[in-house]
Amino acid sequence: MAVAALPHDAHGEVDQLYLETRELRLQGFLLFLISDCVLFSSFIFAYLYMRNSGQGWPPPGIHRLDVAFAAWNSVVLFGSGATMHYALENFKHGHWMRYMWFLLATIVLGVGFLGGQGYEYTHLIYGEHVTWAGSGIFGASFFTLTGMHGFHVFIGVCYLTTLVLQSAAGVYTRGKYFGITAGTLYWHFVDVIWVVLFSIFYLI
């Protein structure tokens, strides 16, 4: 690796520890994402099994979910994935202001998605009287899976907000930015999980 590409600390010295541990951190983070994938998969397959062993779906007395709103809310989240990708790309190329704007846009879209999910929950609970404990398998699986995903989005928003603060404080440099890479990976993961949840709850 060329010396110019190596990460340097504030005094211009190569950060050896960062270089030695970066691959390990990446592998550790990917293992974390894979374990999270297993967690979601177990719930998703349990839901699909119960759904296919019942008498019709959704169960009698429960209306189908609002696809139009869910599609709109989904593209809000998917759009945040695109902005996060461009945030990382701009950071890599040294466009600091663009990086910050894209990062902030990602946070705003993430909060927008959570707001949309809150609106949908309110509509379901107070309008349709669908609850986690009182609507059988449908309510339990819907609120558990989307709630678990929403919690991940919330954690992601907190993570990205921390990235904004750390970036403003100059924690990351062009050669040393694993935190931003991990944030991007996590955010993409949250997007991909929603692709599956959107498909199984609203489309099939």
Added chain:
Amino acid sequence: MNAAIVERLGAVTAGIVVAVVSFYSLYKDWHATGVENNVFKLMLFLLGVGAILALLAGLTVIGYAG
């Protein structure tokens, strides 16, 4: 205008934008190597697929049309 129509229009418009951006980014990064970049490529592909699904749902091609 009906709220559902506005939501569907938004889903279609934004779905096109996100799908184009995702697949263009994937195209640009196609020759990038390493674990990290390959994971990004996979996720960009799935993001594009998700955007297309939302777009088709907005057009009522798939999903419940009510």
